Amino acid sequence: MQTSALTKRSFGGRKNIRGRREGATGYLFAFPAIFGFLLLTLYPMATSLFYSFNKIDLQGNMEWVGLQNYVEIFSNPSIGFLKSMQVTILYAFINTFLIIVFCLVVALLLNRKFRMRNLLRAIFYLPAVIPMISTAILWKLLLQNAAGGGLINQFIMKVLHLPQLNFLTDVRLVFVVLFAMGLWTCGGTIVVLLATLQDVPRNLIEAVELDGGNAWHKFRYVTYPTIKPVLFFQLIMCIITSMQVFTQSMVLSSNGAPNRMTYFINIMIYDHSFKQSGMKGIAAAEAWAVFFTILIITSVLFYFQGALRPDSDRPKKRRGGIK
Amino acid sequence: MNKGSYADNTALYSYGKLSRLNRRRKAINTALIVLVFLLAILVAFPLYWMVRCSLVSKSALTVPEYFADPPGIFPKVIQWVNYTLGMERINFFQQLLNSLIITIPYVLGNLLTTSVSAYAFARIRFPLRGMWFALVISTMMLPCAVTLLPQYAMYTKMGLVGTDAILGGRLPLILPALFCASGNAYFVFLLRQFMMTIPVEIDEAARIDGAGHIRIFINIMLPLIRPALIVVGLFSFINCWNEFFYSIIYLQGEKVYTLTLGLYIINGVHITNYEQVMALAVLVSAPCLLLFLIGNKYFVEGIKLSGIKG
Numbered sequence: 005m006q007t008s009a010l011t012k013r014s015f016g017g018r019k020n021i022r023g024r025r026e027g028a029t030g031y032l033f034a035f036p037a038i039f040g041f042l043l044l045t046l047y048p049m050a051t052s053l054f055y056s057f058n059k060i061d062l063q064g065n066m067e068w069v070g071l072q073n074y075v076e077i078f079s080n081p082s083i084g085f086l087k088s089m090q091v092t093i094l095y096a097f098i099n100t101f102l103i104i105v106f107c108l109v110v111a112l113l114l115n116r117k118f119r120m121r122n123l124l125r126a127i128f129y130l131p132a133v134i135p136m137i138s139t140a141i142l143w144k145l146l147l148q149n150a151a152g153g154g155l156i157n158q159f160i161m162k163v164l165h166l167p168q169l170n171f172l173t174d175v176r177l178v179f180v181v182l183f184a185m186g187l188w189t190c191g192g193t194i195v196v197l198l199a200t201l202q203d204v205p206r207n208l209i210e211a212v213e214l215d216g217g218n219a220w221h222k223f224r225y226v227t228y229p230t231i232k233p234v235l236f237f238q239l240i241m242c243i244i245t246s247m248q249v250f251t252q253s254m255v256l257s258s259n260g261a262p263n264r265m266t267y268f269i270n271i272m273i274y275d276h277s278f279k280q281s282g283m284k285g286i287a288a289a290e291a292w293a294v295f296f297t298i299l300i301i302t303s304v305l306f307y308f309q310g311a312l313r314p315d316s317d318r319p320k321k322r323r324g325g326i327k
Numbered sequence: 328m329n330k331g332s333y334a335d336n337t338a339l340y341s342y343g344k345l346s347r348l349n350r351r352r353k354a355i356n357t358a359l360i361v362l363v364f365l366l367a368i369l370v371a372f373p374l375y376w377m378v379r380c381s382l383v384s385k386s387a388l389t390v391p392e393y394f395a396d397p398p399g400i401f402p403k404v405i406q407w408v409n410y411t412l413g414m415e416r417i418n419f420f421q422q423l424l425n426s427l428i429i430t431i432p433y434v435l436g437n438l439l440t441t442s443v444s445a446y447a448f449a450r451i452r453f454p455l456r457g458m459w460f461a462l463v464i465s466t467m468m469l470p471c472a473v474t475l476l477p478q479y480a481m482y483t484k485m486g487l488v489g490t491d492a493i494l495g496g497r498l499p500l501i502l503p504a505l506f507c508a509s510g511n512a513y514f515v516f517l518l519r520q521f522m523m524t525i526p527v528e529i530d531e532a533a534r535i536d537g538a539g540h541i542r543i544f545i546n547i548m549l550p551l552i553r554p555a556l557i558v559v560g561l562f563s564f565i566n567c568w569n570e571f572f573y574s575i576i577y578l579q580g581e582k583v584y585t586l587t588l589g590l591y592i593i594n595g596v597h598i599t600n601y602e603q604v605m606a607l608a609v610l611v612s613a614p615c616l617l618l619f620l621i622g623n624k625y626f627v628e629g630i631k632l633s634g635i636k637g
Contacts, residue, residue: 023452026451026452026453027452027453027454028453029451029453029539029540030447030451030452030453030454030456031447031453032447033443033444033446033447033451033540033544034443034444034447034448034451034453034456034459035444036440036441036443036444036505036506036507037440037441037444037447037448037459037463037506037507037512037515038444038459038463039506040440040463040503040505040506040507040508041459041462041463041466041507041508041512043506044474044478044502044503044506044508044509045466045469045474045508046462047477047481048473048474048475048476048477048478048481049469049473049474049477051476051477051480052473052474052475052476052477055476055477064480110363110366113359113360113362113363113366114363116356116359116360118360124363124364124367125627126619126623127367127370127371128366128367128370129619129626129627129630130370130371130374130616130619131370131373131374133565133615133616133618133619133626134569134612134615134616135568135569135571135587135590135611135612135615136569136571137569137571137587137590137591137594137608137611138377138590138608138609138611138612141590141594141604141605141608142373142376142377142605142608143373144594145380145601145605146373146376150389151389152389152601153380153388153389153601155376155391158390158391158394162394188370188373192630195626195627195630195631196630196631199627199630199631240468241468244468244470247470248470248471248472250571250572251571251572254571254575254591255591255594258595269472270470270471270472270572273472273475274475274572274575274576277475277476277479278576284476287476288476290472291470291472291473291475291476292473294470294472294473295469295470295472295473298468298470302468
């Protein structure tokens, strides 16, 4: 139907048939993606929205309860939704901040000519290809207590002569373990930023140098505006993936210990969907609440990205002045 | 400011001042390179530690050679037996086979469907193309939890879940690759970007010679996008091999456990023999590391391709 409407507009006569055939071929080629979107994304999304308005019992019988699931997850602390949301957002924001800063610093450091540069780039990227399970087990071992073989604690005790830190059981220090894993596996962002830094116009950097600008000026007025779109994209993706942290937390403890500080939303939804019984409706409501939260966070970020645009245009005017 | 004033400015510097400035800049540059080397050592160290711990005795794990009395640099005893012991503790070869049963169709299916779809979005004019492309790409940003339960219910209704189902219930892990779903839309995007860089004149010439889209796709496009296909193959292998979230949901019996799941289970059950767990962690990571070392160039190209246009 849509095909004929459009072809009528854009083609006439004999070409009409060709255009329609072209359209049909297009749908045939794009079938996996379009069908996949409808069957594996759109339909499940709509169904899960429907689920979230129902009470689903063990047999799978549904009873329409309206917004009750949503009211419950926001008002009943024993479900753990609000706490889970808090720790997840806390983790996601700090983790993203650390990753972006670290990756930017490393990319800027690598962005100069020296021998073994490609080797270093490979080293920074290498941890990103390792299965997260291996990474998590490795860091768990590194940060364990000294008697269990934790190297860092052995170092703290034997070299620094300080009492050891309970990285795995302390409600705050457990985040150190998670951030360490996050920073260790962020090599992809380093490679992307490093590649983007190649696009920074050399002549503008030289112009700032001639103007007597220091390293900060070069970064602020030339480098940053050039890499900003990519940096922003990395930031968004990093927040989204950090919000969905699962494997690391499962390896540390599958129930969010200590004190549910690692009971992140995906762990919680997995728990409510498959381990607890009769909470599927609640789980669907939680999933939709998470979806909305991510939507809001990304929209706010996009808004600020747009709002900051006049600022990043400024060096362009300067550019004109210099030339 | 005009050009003349710069020349005047630089003329004011005496030669000595300039060379001192140059020397200072060189020193800073060297210091920064040293710093990045130190950071790289810091990043590489856990990798070394993983391999090291997989080879030592249990006593060297709790008291590493640096802190032993007398201290050393390398462990005294190298125990390859950790690997065989570790492999015996999980059903290693069965789980390796299970991983491959999922990974091979996943990667091949992914290559086929993402390239075909990408071709449609890059080269064929069809109604609502832009809308469909945007929708497909937007699934990249979708949290997987929001589709989880209905997908599970749907697969169950189709009889694809459980160890008695077709392929031992592995199909729900493979199907998303065949339909560019759950993160694989990213590859459609990547391949489309790559196809857009190939001049349209090439297919127009073929079309004048009477070739249809299928001919153009197979005989012209596929050979030209080979580097991008290698990137997709590598990435999707690593994604599938490392997959955990859906594996733990859909793989419901020890018979069908993959290596990542096996490693997870052994980490939960036995915490005492860490050297054997580490040996297994090395074994599970090895294919990914190996692929990375072989295809390093492609990885870097692929990441650049995907990140920059984002």
